[in-house]
Amino acid sequence: MIMQTALSLLLAGIILYAWAERRRSPLVGLLSMFAAIAGIYLVWIPAHATALAEMAGVGRGVDLILYIWVVISLLLFLNLHLKLRAQMDLITTLARAITIAHAARRSESASRLHEPETRAAS
Amino acid sequence: MRSQYDGGVCIVVPAYNEGRVLAGVISDLKRDGHQIIVVDDGSADATAEVAEGCGAFVLRHPINLGQGAALQTGIEFALARGAEVIVTFDADGQHRTADIVRLVEALHLHRADFALGSRFLGSAVNMPASRRILLRAAILFTRLTTGLALTDAHNGLRAMTRRGAQRIHLRQNRMAHATEILGQIAASGLKLVEVPVTIDYSRYSLAKGQRSGDLLVILLDLFARRLHP
Numbered sequence: 001m002i003m004q005t006a007l008s009l010l011l012a013g014i015i016l017y018a019w020a021e022r023r024r025s026p027l028v029g030l031l032s033m034f035a036a037i038a039g040i041y042l043v044w045i046p047a048h049a050t051a052l053a054e055m056a057g058v059g060r061g062v063d064l065i066l067y068i069w070v071v072i073s074l075l076l077f078l079n080l081h082l083k084l085r086a087q088m089d090l091i092t093t094l095a096r097a098i099t100i101a102h103a104a105r106r107s108e109s110a111s112r113l114h115e116p117e118t119r120a121a122s
Numbered sequence: 123m124r125s126q127y128d129g130g131v132c133i134v135v136p137a138y139n140e141g142r143v144l145a146g147v148i149s150d151l152k153r154d155g156h157q158i159i160v161v162d163d164g165s166a167d168a169t170a171e172v173a174e175g176c177g178a179f180v181l182r183h184p185i186n187l188g189q190g191a192a193l194q195t196g197i198e199f200a201l202a203r204g205a206e207v208i209v210t211f212d213a214d215g216q217h218r219t220a221d222i223v224r225l226v227e228a229l230h231l232h233r234a235d236f237a238l239g240s241r242f243l244g245s246a247v248n249m250p251a252s253r254r255i256l257l258r259a260a261i262l263f264t265r266l267t268t269g270l271a272l273t274d275a276h277n278g279l280r281a282m283t284r285r286g287a288q289r290i291h292l293r294q295n296r297m298a299h300a301t302e303i304l305g306q307i308a309a310s311g312l313k314l315v316e317v318p319v320t321i322d323y324s325r326y327s328l329a330k331g332q333r334s335g336d337l338l339v340i341l342l343d344l345f346a347r348r349l350h351p
Contacts, residue, residue: 025350027349082346082350086350089293091185091187092187092295095183095191096183096191096194096198098184099181099183099184099195100195102182103180103182103199
């Protein structure tokens, strides 16, 4: 009972996390949510887990739950990876803005430097 | 050799640690009288100094972002400066400057917005067999994903009109940009032509270029972009 409660709490936490993430990564959010709900169901009705495990050829119900947990972990890794990519997009935008602004300033000051020469020549 | 269509042509050269060969590339481009923008992609060597010394206008990324990011920065800056035609040109010395004129003339002749260099219509000097296989796979992949029936893919020598360049928004910072740009060209619905060009493979350019292992990275990058639009 203690283990079932602890696992349920952890999986509930994942459902909340997946719900919060679904806008940023809809696919990962929905898959994580589905896997977590399935996990809670099987934690509380282990007989179904065993039946499902036998159907899937896994063997024991506990193994099936373990596999679901692994799948959830992989989805969370994927989500983190996508977040890192999103961060990289922001860094790129920022670096590009800095680069272009800096170049425009240099270009401006260079043309200002050349101005008196042009006037003197004319 | 200058073209009658040279007005407003801007050459964008993305460069990362190319200090060894860049002087030769820029000198050739300057000799042909082109406006040159070198995008130094956070190089650790003297790439920027060499480019400036040769008379190119240099943009410096504060950190290394990748060739795709450098190209996009160069294209945006060239557009802001009023370029009418933008040519992308690799910094490793594998392109020939004479081909630029052919690309730009092809844009005008065919009223196209994109002219893409093709080494398979032209020639590829010293191209290893492994590179040929890799490129054939890239051509097939491009056809399957974009619908474009091209003879070459991942050729860094391209020309585009201002209108065409405004449709390019590269978000693939690294090598996958070469596939992404073709996807954006196809999506733009604008006309493209392929132009025969020559690629000179040297030991240096082969060492800097793509390897077969990069194919997997490119595929993963493209797939990840689908998950995170």
